Amino acid sequence: MPTRRQTLALSVAAGLAPSVVHAQTGQAWRPTRPIRLVVPFAPSGSNDIVSRLIAESAGQALGQPIVVENRAGAGSVIGAEYVARAAPDGYTVLINSSHSTVPAIVARVPYDAVNDFVGVAVAGFSPHVLVASPQLPARTARELVALLKANPGRYNLATAGTGSGVHVAAELFRSVAQAQVEVVHYRGGGPSVAALIAGEAQLGTPTMASSIGQIRGGGLRALAVLAEQRSPALPDVPSAPEAGLPGIIHEEFFPILAPAGTPAPVVAALGAAFRGAIQQNAAKVIEMAGVSPRAGYETSEQVMKLVREGIERYTAILSAAGVQPE
Structure with a gap:
């Protein structure tokens, strides 16, 4: 089958x-x-x-x-x-x-x-994914937004560089969620995901391609797929509407x-x-x-x-x- x-x-x-x-x-x-x-x-x-x-x-x-x-x-x-x-x-x-x-x-x-x-x-x-470091005390997207609002400017969000799709997804997240988080630009999707794993940044909106291995392996915690529907590549991760983020759709x-x-x-x-x-x-x-x-x-x-x-x-x-x- x-x-x-x-x-x-x-x-x-x-x-x-x-x-x-x-x-x-x-x-x-x-x-x-x-x-x-x-x-x-x-x-x-x-x-x-x-x-x-x-x-x-x-x-x-x-x-x-x-x-x-x-x-x-x-x-x-x-x-x-x-x-x-x-x-x-x-x-x-x-x-x-x-x-x-x-x-x-x-x-x-x-x-x-x-x-x-x-x-x-x-x-x-491919949709982007809202991810967090496993060390971050937030297991859902709603918990993450609440944490960011309670600690404005304390946490870093990694992008793949100025002008990248990851940057656009990050700005969309910041705008819709009204979250005060520092955006840090890296030289590509791989380095930005590495920064998340190393703890240099605590959350991100990476592409699925650059983060899917770490998500499946437990190196990153996926909180939402930024799409209207769940992805067949990550079927256990909620879609943005399911996660309480209906306005954050970005592929x-x-x-x-x-x-x-x-x-x-x-x-x-x-x-x-x-x-x-x-x-x-x-x-x-x-x-x-x-x-x-x-x-x-x-x-x-x-x-x-x-x-x-x-x-x-x-x-x-x-x-x-x-x-x-x-």
Whole structure:
């Protein structure tokens, strides 16, 4: 009998099947050297994990290795700018779940998040998780909010860097819960989770991918999945509404982008390869990263529409929280 995660993966695979057929019928463009998939964060964060789960399969479809390259710094700005300035030849692509949050929180972004890129694929979607250190005397989200209100400014909340999706989730939590907590920025999802485990920070809103192992192993206490429904990856963790936080819904998505000006046949070949890899590894991505692929992003235009809508949404969230671009 298939497990619940396997059933979900099979349904996802069915929705993505057309792209697999396209990938198997061949592409007009074939790379002649390895492709770099730039992750603009430190290793072990959500983008890094997802990238390493799909890179090998996508490379096999294209006939050349896809090498994951971490270029961390400035909440993904350094790596994203590197790709924006790269030659538009298909050999440098970006995966960045913070791509739509950066324009909402960074005043002088050195690239245009929409016009300097072209959409390739979307690796999936994943809710953030409200977590606490096991040493913190709060076993539920309601207890955590009460503790923070009783001790304003005493506790630290770790993020994956300024402009990251974790930062947006943190500001949303602070605004809706009206909790006075110090936000501390780290250089990626992995380092922020490590800070929580080490006790440097006491709570966080990490991505599921960067925290799921520690949650399952007991290194972190998950208080809520920041989604309308429970996640099949963490079925015992209450959803935000169940936890008493109905206004704190936040999920990240993983756009894969190439520099603007990349020829359409190259984008099509890359997109087919990545969509096929996402479908092929759907069960693994859900199990290991808590990231669920979705159909509906088969064209470059669909990917960029999602990016634009994300920028609008995150800008509204941060504006409502009183956060101005810096």
